[in-house]
Amino acid sequence: MVKFFAIVSSSIILVYISLNLFIMAEEHDYKVLKVIDDVEIRSYDKMIYASYTPQNERDRNSSFKMIANYIFGGNANNEQIPMTSPVVMKPYDNYQMAFIMPDNYTLKSLPKPNNSQIKISQIPSSIKAVISYSGYSNSKIENKKKEELIAVLTAHNISHENDFEVLVYNSPYKVFNRRNEVVVSVNFNNKANYMSHKNEKLYLGGGCFWCVEAVFQDVIGVKKVVSGYSGGLIKNPTYEQVSSGRTKHAEVCEITYNPADIELEQLLKIFFASHDPTTINKQGNDVGEHYRSIVFFSDLDQKKVIDKTINDLNEAVFDHKIVTQVQSFNEFYMAETYHQDYYENNKYAPYCSYVISPKVDKLKKELSQFYK
16 A cells, blocks of 8 residues: 555656646747648757657556656766657657757767666757647547648648657646647758749738738748738828728738748638627727728639638638628738838837737737747
């Protein structure tokens, strides 16, 4: 009985320590090259794995404990190694588990494990495709996400290896709000892909153009965002004229993007998530026709994508009907200089602090796959 309680106590301590270590763990860095549907294409620098391969499937639950003992000081130097995130699991490769070592270590400087079953190896730089999901992970969910990942890669003619891994960004003992990813190495030439596409433009209005500009400036694939006016009656309107409502213009942003890096559907997803498209001529306290929700299309192909996106969101997301105007693009007039990069230049102004910052922070958290 005493032995039983000792085992339980040590397990609880390990869980507690691992949970707290993950809170403090530094996330391993990578660079997002492109977003395709719900899949990120990422570039990783070389990294060092400390891994453990269980003897059989039943033994895999001990993997975390085995490697944790190594970084807690179970090594030749009795050195505690800082935890990094994520933990790497290989359910398709003998259930191996690995911790990524901090970047300040080299193969020579890492202390030798006391346990000969812990293997230290260097993983070369690579390009990987990644699909994310949250909550508790099991083989059924992992296989489903693996198939979704393969389907996206196949649809875009991107070849992949067979080295699938599951990345866990919170402790494997954490069930709720856990961030997981299924990843695989891919053959992806970003430069060739980028050069094969010309930049395109999209014109969007969703309330104050300061907000729209701030929402899109850090989006992957967006090259430039300009605030201005469109959809009105006169040429070269001023801010005062537009604000009066008499010119019928909307405050809009000209978004220049490269479709090799981000697709029109993804930009629209961000747009509709960034404001309330079910209210007419109103966004929060910003009221007036110039604050209306509006999307301009340059050709019929764009219009088809816009219409489909609105129909899909009406059915699956919004409780009230989307009232966003869909209008053929005619002319865009650049706004006054002081409106450009307004949020970047005035982050601590009351409107920016209380209206724009919370909106941008929320989007970057909920749609992180689209942001730099």
